[in-house]
Amino acid sequence: MQKLEEVKINAYLSPHPLDDDSFLEEEWISWLPGYIKGETEDGLPSYLSDSNIALYVRIENFTVDLFKSALSRMWPLLKEYHYKSLNISIDYSNYKMSSSLAGYQYKYSNPGKGIYFFSVDQKLLSYYSAFIDKKVSSLPEMNLWEHELMHAIDHWNILKASSLAHSNIPLNNLQYYFIKYREEGIANLLDLMDGKINGINSRTKAKEVLANNYAKIKMELSTLEKTDDKIRSEIYSGYDFYEVGPWIMLDLVNEIFSLTDDVSIMEVERKIANGEENSEELKFEIIRHAFLFDTDMFLSRLDNYCEA
Numbered sequence: 393m394q395k396l397e398e399v400k401i402n403a404y405l406s407p408h409p410l411d412d413d414s415f416l417e418e419e420w421i422s423w424l425p426g427y428i429k430g431e432t433e434d435g436l437p438s439y440l441s442d443s444n445i446a447l448y449v450r451i452e453n454f455t456v457d458l459f460k461s462a463l464s465r466m467w468p469l470l471k472e473y474h475y476k477s478l479n480i481s482i483d484y485s486n487y488k489m490s491s492s493l494a495g496y497q498y499k500y501s502n503p504g505k506g507i508y509f510f511s512v513d514q515k516l517l518s519y520y521s522a523f524i525d526k527k528v529s530s531l532p533e534m535n536l537w538e539h540e541l542m543h544a545i546d547h548w549n550i551l552k553a554s555s556l557a558h559s560n561i562p563l564n565n566l567q568y569y570f571i572k573y574r575e576e577g578i579a580n581l582l583d584l585m586d587g588k589i590n591g592i593n594s595r596t597k598a599k600e601v602l603a604n605n606y607a608k609i610k611m612e613l614s615t616l617e618k619t620d621d622k623i624r625s626e627i628y629s630g631y632d633f634y635e636v637g638p639w640i641m642l643d644l645v646n647e648i649f650s651l652t653d654d655v656s657i658m659e660v661e662r663k664i665a666n667g668e669e670n671s672e673e674l675k676f677e678i679i680r681h682a683f684l685f686d687t688d689m690f691l692s693r694l695d696n697y698c699e700a
């Protein structure tokens with residue numbers, strides 16, 4: 393079994409300013425706090441100056457350190473897998489045009505070879521760089537990298553569901569809409585048990601919101617013969633997947649635990665609602681069981697939650 397210290401983590405600005413093919417323009421990168429504009433003494437473009445190069449290294453190292461601490465916390469779960477390299481591209485020019493903070497790049501990753509790709513999106517980089525430059529004193533509180541690492545473990549389910557997500561057949565999109573509660577629910581389960589999810593504070597409430605949302609989306613989709621990118625991205629947007637999903641996963645895990653006396657999900661739920669701590673060991677035991685609900689099994693429970 394691989395040791396945590398042996399896992400290779402690379403974080404790099406992308407495109408890298410020192411790369412000849414980057415065709416970099418100063419404006420793309422000069423927004424970084426601490427970046428020094430203007431030619432160097434030797435007449436080189438600013439992005440090649442020693443102080444700016446040192447800034448890139450600080451950002452890259454900072455990213456690696458944060459990623460590593462998530463990896464270390466998740467190791468009880470992650471150690472069963474093989475890693476050749478974990479790669480994090482830092483999108484300072486907003487090439488991805490992403491509105492999120494970070495991502496797992498399932499299209500580029502290859503779990504069979506142990507190669508995984510992640511991204512720091514521009515929005516997150518602006519937090520990181522402001523923090524490094526001491527302009528702000530804290531970072532977003534969520535378990536960002538733990539969340540993306542859960543997606544990485546979930547790779548094959550995500551890949552499988554992506555065809556439903558991109559299909560132009562409304563029924564496929566409706567299925568994916570439901571599946572998204574699983575995908576983000578698993579990824580956010582640690583946040584839920586860490587007490588970092590606001591808004592919804594019980595399984596009952598989560599089930600109610602899910603049933604209503606599903607009925608609404610089902611109705612909307614039933615009027616369409618085909619869907620397009622715009623319609624689909626509207627359907628899949630919003631925060632409910634992140635807030636409702638983990639409660640649904642907790643509810644499903646209860647199916648397993650209610651057969652034994654080992655763990656009381658009711659007690660776990662009570663503690664979350666009251667802001668009390670559940671043990672770290674228990675959290676990972678629950679997450680491990682949540683992964684038993686793969687996409688097919690999750691879909692088979694649709695009737696338990698929504699009017700199909």
Ligand SMILES: [Zn+2]
Pocket residue numbers: 539543575576579
């Ligand atoms: Zn996610």
